[in-house]
Amino acid sequence: MQSIVTSVKKIVMKLIAMATPSCDVITHKISESFDRQLSLWDRVRIRLHVWSCVFCERYRRQLIMINDFLQKISEEDLSDVHLSAEKKERIKESMKH
Amino acid sequence: MESKKLPENSALWVDEHGDFLYRYAYLRVNSKNLAEDLVQDTFLSALKSYDSFGQRSSIRTWLVSILRNKIIDHYRKTVRRKDIEVETDPDHDFYEEGPMAGRWREDRTPGDWDLHPGEALRQNEFMRILRQCLEILPERISSVFILREIDGQNSEEICKELDISPSNLWVILHRARTQLRRCLERDWFGKKQQKDL
Numbered sequence: 001m002q003s004i005v006t007s008v009k010k011i012v013m014k015l016i017a018m019a020t021p022s023c024d025v026i027t028h029k030i031s032e033s034f035d036r037q038l039s040l041w042d043r044v045r046i047r048l049h050v051w052s053c054v055f056c057e058r059y060r061r062q063l064i065m066i067n068d069f070l071q072k073i074s075e076e077d078l079s080d081v082h083l084s085a086e087k088k089e090r091i092k093e094s095m096k097h
Numbered sequence: 098m099e100s101k102k103l104p105e106n107s108a109l110w111v112d113e114h115g116d117f118l119y120r121y122a123y124l125r126v127n128s129k130n131l132a133e134d135l136v137q138d139t140f141l142s143a144l145k146s147y148d149s150f151g152q153r154s155s156i157r158t159w160l161v162s163i164l165r166n167k168i169i170d171h172y173r174k175t176v177r178r179k180d181i182e183v184e185t186d187p188d189h190d191f192y193e194e195g196p197m198a199g200r201w202r203e204d205r206t207p208g209d210w211d212l213h214p215g216e217a218l219r220q221n222e223f224m225r226i227l228r229q230c231l232e233i234l235p236e237r238i239s240s241v242f243i244l245r246e247i248d249g250q251n252s253e254e255i256c257k258e259l260d261i262s263p264s265n266l267w268v269i270l271h272r273a274r275t276q277l278r279r280c281l282e283r284d285w286f287g288k289k290q291q292k293d294l
Contacts, residue, residue: 022199024191031271035245035252036263058207062278065210069227070246075120077228082116083133091115091137092108095144 013052020049023056030060034067104147110140114157118164125168125243127232135171139164169258172240176259176269190275207278208286223285230280234273241266242273 020026026049029042038046050057083091118139122132142163143150150159190205192198201207212219231239241259244250250258256266 022191023201024199027190027275028267028271031274032267034274035267035270055201055206058209059278062207062210062281063274065212065223066227066274066277066281067246069224070231071249072224073124073228073231073247075117075124078120078124081120081123083111083119083136087133088111088115091111091140094137095107095111095140 016048016052020045020052023049023053023059026050026053026056027059030056030063034063104144107140107144107147110143110156110160114160117157118160121161122164122168124247125240126171127236127239131171135164135167138167142167172244173259175237175240176261190279208282208290210281210286223281226281226285227277230277230284233280234276238269238273238276241269245270 021029026046029038029046030050032038033043033046046060050060115136118136119132122135123129126132126135139160143160146163154162190202192200192202212223231242234242241255241261244255244258245252252263252266255261256263261269
């Protein structure tokens with residue numbers, strides 16, 4: 001019984017993969033979804049595709065992770081980066097003219 | 098001719114805000130020399146326009162707004178519309194022809210990156226490599242991406258400021274994410290897997 005369910009699931013997944021756009025197109029759409037509201041149709045296609053494609057689902061999760069970490073980057077992380085004393089003096093000098 | 102009177106303590110601006118402005122610029126232009134020049138230009142412009150500074154905001158906020166405009170001017174010069182329109186991705190992740198056209202290439206499939214909340218060391222390593230990967234993005238791509246992801250500007254604002262079309266913007270942002278992802282897959286996930294073997 002379980003093998004029949006697994007086989008049916010595999011066939012359904014294959015049909016979905018065939019019916020939705022390719023991974024190339026879907027990854028573009030996933031990226032775009034970070035920058036604008038996609039149409040309902042596009043959202044459904046992405047949902048169906050990532051349900052049947054483990055790699056595009058990983059891609060989607062990877063972009064979310066990159067996004068989350070990028071939000072944490074700020075000037076505070078560069079505490080070891082500073083203007084040299086020499087450059088500061090040069091700037092002060094230029095401000096006198 | 099009488100020389101223009103300098104605002105009180107203007108030399109102190111450099112000591113008090115110089116490092117902060119430098120970090121702000123360096124994070125966004127990824128070049129020490131350029132960041133220094135932009136900071137110097139910022140102080141000079143601030144002196145010139147001091148009369149119009151109504152003290153409605155702090156000196157630092159005002160200086161950052163001047164610097165930001167200079168960074169945007171620099172970005173505008175680097176993001177040339179034509180270059181981006183003709184540019185193609187030289188390192189494709191998908192099969193280009195045959196029955197598998199458009200599907201992930203076998204040697205490019207994304208790995209399972211999942212990080213768990215307790216893995217602080219791995220998170221720090223991820224952040225370090227993410228910063229490195231961000232630094233090697235081509236400038237015309239990273240400038241747009243930084244505005245979007247680090248400064249959190251929305252698409253309309255970026256298109257207006259850099260004078261690019263929305264479709265161009267999405268192509269650039271997608272390319273930035275693709276290159277960052279690939280770089281992390283290789284330098285973070287790939288090395289982690291080697292260690293685990």
